[in-house]
Amino acid sequence: MADRNRRAFLKAGTLAGVLTVAGCAGSALRQPRGHVVVVGGGYGGATAAKYLRMWSARGVEVTLVERSPHFVSCPMSNLVIGGSRSMADITLGYDRLQSHWGVRIVHDEVLAIDAAARSVRLAGGGDLRYDRLVLSPGIDFMWQEIPGLDNAGAQATILHAWKAGAQTVALRRQLEAMPDGGVFVLSVPRAPYRCPPGPYERASLVADYCKRHKPRSKVIVLDANDEIVSKKGLFAKAWAELYPGIIEYRPQSELRDVDVTTRTAHLDFDKVRADVLNVIPPQRAADIAARSGLQLINQRWVEIDWLSMESSNTPAVHVLGDAIFPAPTMPKSGHVANQQAKLAAAAILRLLAGEQPDPAPVLMNTCYSFVDSRNAIHVASVFQYDRNTGVVQPVAGAGGVSSARSELEGRIAAGWAQNIWADMLF
Amino acid sequence: MKRLSALVALTLLTSSLFAQAADPERARNLAATCANCHGTDGRPVAGSGIDPLAGIEKRHSLQKLADFKSGQRPGTIMPQIAKGYTDEQLELIAAYFAAQK
Numbered sequence: 001m002a003d004r005n006r007r008a009f010l011k012a013g014t015l016a017g018v019l020t021v022a023g024c025a026g027s028a029l030r031q032p033r034g035h036v037v038v039v040g041g042g043y044g045g046a047t048a049a050k051y052l053r054m055w056s057a058r059g060v061e062v063t064l065v066e067r068s069p070h071f072v073s074c075p076m077s078n079l080v081i082g083g084s085r086s087m088a089d090i091t092l093g094y095d096r097l098q099s100h101w102g103v104r105i106v107h108d109e110v111l112a113i114d115a116a117a118r119s120v121r122l123a124g125g126g127d128l129r130y131d132r133l134v135l136s137p138g139i140d141f142m143w144q145e146i147p148g149l150d151n152a153g154a155q156a157t158i159l160h161a162w163k164a165g166a167q168t169v170a171l172r173r174q175l176e177a178m179p180d181g182g183v184f185v186l187s188v189p190r191a192p193y194r195c196p197p198g199p200y201e202r203a204s205l206v207a208d209y210c211k212r213h214k215p216r217s218k219v220i221v222l223d224a225n226d227e228i229v230s231k232k233g234l235f236a237k238a239w240a241e242l243y244p245g246i247i248e249y250r251p252q253s254e255l256r257d258v259d260v261t262t263r264t265a266h267l268d269f270d271k272v273r274a275d276v277l278n279v280i281p282p283q284r285a286a287d288i289a290a291r292s293g294l295q296l297i298n299q300r301w302v303e304i305d306w307l308s309m310e311s312s313n314t315p316a317v318h319v320l321g322d323a324i325f326p327a328p329t330m331p332k333s334g335h336v337a338n339q340q341a342k343l344a345a346a347a348i349l350r351l352l353a354g355e356q357p358d359p360a361p362v363l364m365n366t367c368y369s370f371v372d373s374r375n376a377i378h379v380a381s382v383f384q385y386d387r388n389t390g391v392v393q394p395v396a397g398a399g400g401v402s403s404a405r406s407e408l409e410g411r412i413a414a415g416w417a418q419n420i421w422a423d424m425l426f
Numbered sequence: 427m428k429r430l431s432a433l434v435a436l437t438l439l440t441s442s443l444f445a446q447a448a449d450p451e452r453a454r455n456l457a458a459t460c461a462n463c464h465g466t467d468g469r470p471v472a473g474s475g476i477d478p479l480a481g482i483e484k485r486h487s488l489q490k491l492a493d494f495k496s497g498q499r500p501g502t503i504m505p506q507i508a509k510g511y512t513d514e515q516l517e518l519i520a521a522y523f524a525a526q527k
């Protein structure tokens with residue numbers, strides 16, 4: 001599949017090469033022109049909107065459609081649940097994208113894409129025409145995998161807090177209301193899901209809160225995976241040293257169902273009752289990406305071309321962030337979504353100027369996780385485009401994890417958040 | 427036969443052109459992979475505690491990057507990151523940041 005696409009792409013590239021040779025004799029540098037619509041103002045979409053304007057010297061028109069009035073960051077939101085940061089700390093506005101960068105912001109929801117007409121339908125009424133479309137809509141949940149949670153009432157009491165916002169506040173309240181000696185149960189889905197180390201960071205910060213305020217409480221991690229998915233050694237060490245008797249980790253404990261009234265997690269051979277039950281459900285590309293005819297892999301994630309982030313079957317639609325089928329070992333992270341946005345922005349500007357995207361893109365990931373309110377750890381990797389596979393591949397010998405948790409990395413993680421937020425929104 | 431080899435020649439010519447058609451903004455694109463931490467165009471948020479890269483003389487940042495890469499210069503994360511880039515890429519990046527005044 002990927003191979004066929006690659007060949008088709010190369011053929012198109014060769015054709016474009018001929019046209020370029022024929023068409024550009026003596027022509028000056030071509031300026032990209034046109035209108036790009038960006039759907040989703042999160043880590044991927046906001047970055048793409050800004051960089052398209054910045055790198056085209058404001059020559060390309062950009063409209064950003066985002067349903068939320070504000071940006072609320074998932075990174076750092078576990079610190080809000082743990083109690084060391086406030087919602088105000090992780091909430092930012094879209095004002096500067098509009099006032100400084102000249103991005104047109106539309107607070108609305110995109111209901112459908114008409115790829116043939118190159119337009120999107122807005123819930124508020126009307127269509128937006130585009131020359132190129134960027135989709136960075138994040139994830140939606142596969143509720144049907146947990147029948148007891150497949151209704152709005154259940155979802156209002158058994159929280160995920162895996163999209164930052166009202167659920168973050170509500171989960172914090174449930175934790176605050178939990179009695180000393182209570183049991184906080186966190187269910188982790190099978191990988192791949194958004195932010196591989198995120199669940200373990202959350203377990204750490206809930207345990208940190210319990211240790212200080214409700215020391216007789218327990219945190220039980222029910223992990224569908226065989227082992228801790230990311231930064232295993234560092235999390236295991238932090239839990240053994242900081243939270244003995246508080247965190248209990250159970251691998252191979254996939255959630256099958258939930259009894260909402262008794263807050264009980266049903267596993268294959270076991271049932272676990274909770275005072276606070278926090279379920280991170282299995283995930284897939286968000287609705288607008290999953291239901292618009294874009295080629296999916298495993299019926300969950302959008303297949304893209306790594307030179308441009310363009311959908312493998314729908315021309316002029318570029319997909320970023322958590323919604324795509326990732327490269328080998330590439331996590332679904334805000335850092336990666338930001339990097340993919342720049343790859344896409346550069347490629348789109350080339351395509352709008354009638355040129356080919358750069359044939360050797362590079363991407364990088366870093367995920368910081370806090371293990372208490374001050375100490376953090378990281379995992380990093382660098383990816384270079386590989387012509388043989390047509391995919392960006394992790395560079396052997398590069399990347400890795402922290403040598404140990406430290407307050408220094410806690411400060412760097414906070415600096416990372418400030419700088420990536422500014423890189424997308426300011 | 428003649429037509430076929432002409433076609434092959436054309437394909438070879440165009441595909442090699444295609445292979446070389448680097449984005450003239452490649453240095454900009456590569457430098458943008460550093461911006462998540464060091465700020466857009468190497469200008470971090472004041473008080474974020476992360477070093478600026480904008481306007482730093484090329485040979486200075488290049489030396490630091492080479493030392494991160496070889497392991498001579500310690501760091502929490504830069505040694506792991508620097509190893510992911512070729513020397514040629516680091517040159518382009520350092521030159522791009524040096525030109526940001």
Ligand SMILES: Cc1cc2nc3c(=O)[nH]c(=O)nc-3n(C[C@H](O)[C@H](O)[C@H](O)COP(=O)(O)OP(=O)(O)OC[C@H]3O[C@@H](n4cnc5c(N)ncnc54)[C@H](O)[C@@H]3O)c2cc1C
Nearest residue numbers: 040042043044067074075109110137138321322333334335
């Ligand atoms: C608890 C937690 C901690 C995390 N910590 C980190 C971390 O430390 N570092 C890190 O790099 N990553 C972290 N992540 C992962 C990170 O949040 C995601 O990978 C990132 O948000 C993905 O970016 P995105 O652009 O794909 O989606 P999002 O950032 O989720 O943005 C999608 C946006 O699209 C909008 N949208 C969706 N559909 C529509 C539509 N039809 N119309 C209009 N708008 C729409 C949504 O409202 C949303 O604002 C964490 C995640 C969680 C849950």
